[in-house]
Amino acid sequence: MEGNSSFHHAHCGSHDTSQSLREERLNLDMWSMLECVRAVGIVFVLIAILRARKIVNWAVFTARALWNLWDLNGPINYPLFGCALYLKWEIVDLTFQMESIVQDLVAKDPNQQGIVKVWLGPVPIVMLIRPRHVKVLLESNTNITKAWPYDLPSEWIGRGLLTRRNHRNLFFPNQTENVMRTRKMTTTSSKWQSRRKIITPTFHFSILKSYKEVFAQEGRVMVDQLDNIADTGREADIFPFLKRCALDIICGEWLLQCQTAMGTHLNSQTGGNTEYCDAVATITSIMTEYFRMPWLWFKPIWYASGKGFRFDRLVKLTRDFSLKVIQERRRWIEEEGIEDEGMAFKKSVFIDMLLLQQAANKLTDEDIREEVDTFMFEGHDTTASAMGFTIWYLGQYPQYQKHVHEEIVSVFGDDTTRDPTEADLRQLQFLERCIKEALRLMPSVPILGRTLSEDLEIEGVTLPAGLSVAVAPVLTHRDPDHWERPFEYFPDHFLPEKESARHPYAFVPFSAGPRNCIGQKFAIAEEKTVLSWFFRRYSVETVEPYPGNRPIPEIVLKPSVGFSVRLFKRH
């Protein structure tokens, strides 16, 4: 018994000790947890203090946006998540969903206000659809700052003409920064202005004439390549052919003058410089994925997915290539003794113009590299897609294709080998109407954006400074108030009398106002030249029309299944 009781005591004693030990450990755990909470709290307070101004600005901006945009039409937006909760991730599904959302909005907009609000998570975006509203934004000389989605392209093309804006923040786009950095913005916008002033003369009408030789030369290479698939009865996607042709045009001769500068030509059409060409293609496709997948906007995920590292590696490759070309070209200029802009002007070489103005305008090699890559990016995918959609439509409308062929015969007769001259191209009026009509329904840049630097008043609605405002040519171009057959491919929309009677902002594939496309005449001339080659040699049958082939709003509008066609030689 005694033994038992002592055992009991001993046991109780050890029980007490272990309990007190446990209690002590619990206290310790509680204490360390409290310490942790306190530490996290302190970090939060510190961050809040450090970012107080930003948080206050963000709160003020959001309150203003909520208040000012309250009555605007728009899809269902949930607090904090906006419409991100129900948007489809799969890009083709998303295009169907967008179509039905837009139809719904139009039905709910009896007085056709055409100003639509969308919340993407906590970020408000306003979309302008009516030409009269689009005019107010695009004509503004102050609201010229590009919106945050231009941040990723600028990791590649830097702050060149296209992407120049007043702040960069890939990690978390905070619109209010624009409002806070007004002084910096003035500097940036004046930088854009001076860059635009330097570059504009390279697109002078008289210079454009000499580019036409390049268009003709590369167009001929393209149709020679297509000869291999014509008359075989096989379906073939002609998009890669068009892309390589456009790339050779933009950087092979005109932009970089590789042929004379380095003894090499880009020659992507015939398999040259494949590493560089593939890098450009992969960079654009990674950028597209980035826009479609918002989780990639967070740098840790961007790099963890492997895309970030791949993107950086390819950007370095293209950057080194461009810098090498710039250095080679500088050496060539020195050897040839080209001293002033007048001489470069005659030779119409973009890169020479920049190099010769380098000292006067304090341009670094990196500045020139940014512009070279900007033109490479903006100047090839856009035109390739525009040419592709024109061919795709004409392959579905035999009556218009017949008209194009008749016009071509009236200009070239049976000659399928001579280069088109400027006079030839001037006569191809119907072909030009077909090109414009394809740009109307399938504008290469389907949507563009600005971040407001100051409040913008549109018909009684005050859009607050800091707001992202989008213009969607793809919707504006289908406004039933301005187009006879809004949803149909109808080239006569562009008969001269109809064009002159139309609202000038009803057709804005090249944007408009101070930040319009600097290369629009270049693009139309390039398209006309290459397509005149194409239709001189071939008839085309489209294999997959709409809706099987859907336009995908990547950075540039692209077909979901390529431009699959059957080609037939005409002679």
Ligand code: HEM
């Ligand atoms: C069919 C072909 C093309 C279309 C539809 C097109 C469309 C556009 C649009 C809509 C913009 C305004 C973008 C914005 O505000 O965010 C733009 C800007 C620009 N485009 Fe084009 N473009 C085409 C071809 C070209 C070509 C061939 C070049 C160069 C040779 C070029 C160079 C530029 C540049 C440098 C800008 C920026 C201008 C600035 O902000 O000052 N584009 N383009």
